[in-house]
Amino acid sequence: MxxxxxxxxxxxxxxxxxxxxxxxxxxxxxxxxxxxxxxxxxxxxxxxxxxxxxxxxxxxxxxxxxxxxxxxxxxxxxxxxxxxxxxxxxxxxxxxxxxxxxxxxxxxxxxxxxxxxxxxxxxxxxxxxxxxxxxxxxxxxxxxxxxxxxxxxxxxxxxxxxxxxxxxxxxxxxxxxxxxxxxxxxxxxxxxxxxxxxxxxxxxxxxxxxxxxxxxxxxxxxxxxxxxxxxxxxxxxxxxxxxxxxxxxxxxxxxxxxxxxxxxxxxxxxxxxxVRGGRPLATLRGTLDEVVAAGEETGDAFLRVILTQKASAGLADQVREKLPNTLEVQIDERFRARTESTGVVRTRIGRSPTDLFADFLAEREIEDPRLGAMFAELLDDSTGGR
CATH class of the missing domain: 3.60.21.10 (Metallo-dependent phosphatases)
Structure with a gap:
């Protein structure tokens, strides 16, 4: 049988x-x-x-x-x-x-x-x-x-x-x-x-x-x-x-x-x-340039991308633009923002909002000058330059 x-x-x-x-x-x-x-x-x-x-x-x-x-x-x-x-x-x-x-x-x-x-x-x-x-x-x-x-x-x-x-x-x-x-x-x-x-x-x-x-x-x-x-x-x-x-x-x-x-x-x-007919799944790990290069070899596979670099504005969009089959973008754990306290308490007295925002980005290990510039522009618009 x-x-x-x-x-x-x-x-x-x-x-x-x-x-x-x-x-x-x-x-x-x-x-x-x-x-x-x-x-x-x-x-x-x-x-x-x-x-x-x-x-x-x-x-x-x-x-x-x-x-x-x-x-x-x-x-x-x-x-x-x-x-x-x-x-x-x-x-x-x-x-x-x-x-x-x-x-x-x-x-x-x-x-x-x-x-x-x-x-x-x-x-x-x-x-x-x-x-x-x-x-x-x-x-x-x-x-x-x-x-x-x-x-x-x-x-x-x-x-x-x-x-x-x-x-x-x-x-x-x-x-x-x-x-x-x-x-x-x-x-x-x-x-x-x-x-x-x-x-x-x-x-x-x-x-x-x-x-x-x-x-x-x-x-x-x-x-x-x-x-x-x-x-x-x-x-x-x-x-x-x-x-x-x-x-x-x-x-x-x-x-x-x-x-x-x-x-x-x-x-x-x-x-x-x-059994034929299903699309493969693949995980790519590396910097943006590295995963884009590797993605050229994956055919029609659906992709999970794990980036080994710090987060920046629009990074996930860049991945999806270059690798349209991407279903998920992550930042590798080693490069993710740290939420735990460093034990250092900085005073806010006498410090500008842009300085405070820069501290916020630094604490989360986000290195992207565009975010600081965008924040400054939004702050200027909302306060009328005051």
Whole structure:
């Protein structure tokens, strides 16, 4: 059986006021191309379809179109909600609508007989059993344990133990003659951040150990961490990562989807396939002249520029004029204005406003004669030369 594993699309993402949906269209179209070219039997989308819980009509249209295209040619599709998604929207709207097209959608934690475990027969007559667990917040984990496990669930029970118990219940239907898959949106111990995840839902007690998945699992398809990575455990485990770099912390990530092959008698073999269509991200560091020179080699990449010189009026505008793809301009920490006290208190008595303004600029290590001249001109205009 051949499986395409993808996750963390984050459709509707805006980076530093730059919408990414014009890139996300080609990226998701390339995922459909990979599914077709590789002739996969099953597509697993492991959460975070959208960037926000209130996706725009354009974002929803793109996701809907992509999922329907993945279903073409009789491919099976399993989709679950991540922490960025509106889980009720996915469960109450997408699940019934897309379910009519044969797409299996899980927006909120469900018992095995209510959609939490899906048995799928492929075009070739192979069988897969998929245990699907959407993202669980601490609050939802307590409620899910009470509803799914019929457990009163003491609130001090460990989050990881609840997840383990729920996964165990969902995997109880695994059989010896099927390809047994787990898909969830979670943080595994040992996983490496991709750079753009929500830290509060990546740490702070949200980590679960790899042995959460039983040894009867042929493959665990994960979402949430944006970097492609395989994690050692009792079964083959992998994050597909995001199919495009979402933030500047992810500029070195590989944009891939994972093609996975498994049989009931063999462990899964995982192969990353590059995904095209997204614009690269790049960080340039140096003086204005240095970053302008380096920017000539970055093609159509969106840029973050970190200047290693003191701030001056209009400096960011100069960067953007010479490097139009710049989304963010920063001053390197070593050259930023100092706000701490120097311990020296200067009297204001008998000193002119221009002298005081010069002190202000000096304290913040801003060296730009134009600012002093502009201040003097404004002062002259406002006081009538008095």
């Amino acid at each position: 051949k499986i395409l594993h993808t996750a963390d699309w984050h459709v509707g993402k805006v980076l530093k006021n730059q919408p990414r949906i014009d890139e996300q269209g080609p990226v998701l179209a390339d995922l459909v191309r990979i599914a077709t070219d590789e002739d996969v039997d099953l597509v697993v989308v492991a959460g975070d379809l959208f960037e926000t819980a209130a996706p725009t009509p354009a974002a929803q249209a793109l996701v809907m179109k992509t999922l329907m295209a993945m279903r073409a040619d009789g491919r099976q599709v399993v989709v679950l909600a991540g922490n960025h998604d509106n889980q009720r929207l996915v469960q109450d709207v997408y699940r019934p609508v897309l379910g009519e097209l044969g797409i299996h959608v899980v927006g909120t934690p469900q018992r095995p007989d209510r959609g939490g475990t899906v048995t799928i027969d492929t075009r070739a007559g192979e069988r897969a059993v998929v245990a699907a667990l959407p993202f669980l917040s601490h609050r939802v984990a307590v409620r899910a344990a009470e509803v799914l496990l019929h457990d009163p669930s003491q609130h001090n029970q460990d989050y990881a133990n609840r997840v383990r118990a729920i996964v165990g219940m969902l995997c109880a239907g695994f059989t010896a003659d099927s390809v047994n898959l787990v898909t969830t949106h979670a943080t595994l111990l040992g996983g490496r951040w991709g750079g753009g995840e929500r830290a509060v839902q990546t740490l702070l007690g949200y980590e679960v150990p790899p042995d959460t998945f039983p040894t009867s699992t042929h493959y665990a398809a994960l979402g949430h961490l944006h970097r492609y990575q395989e994690i050692a455990g009792p079964c083959p485990i992998a994050y597909s990562g995001s199919p495009l770099a979402l933030d500047f912390g992810e500029e070195a990530n590989q944009a891939v989807a994972l093609v996975v092959q498994a049989t009931p008698d063999t462990r899964a073999a995982i192969r990353p396939v590059p």
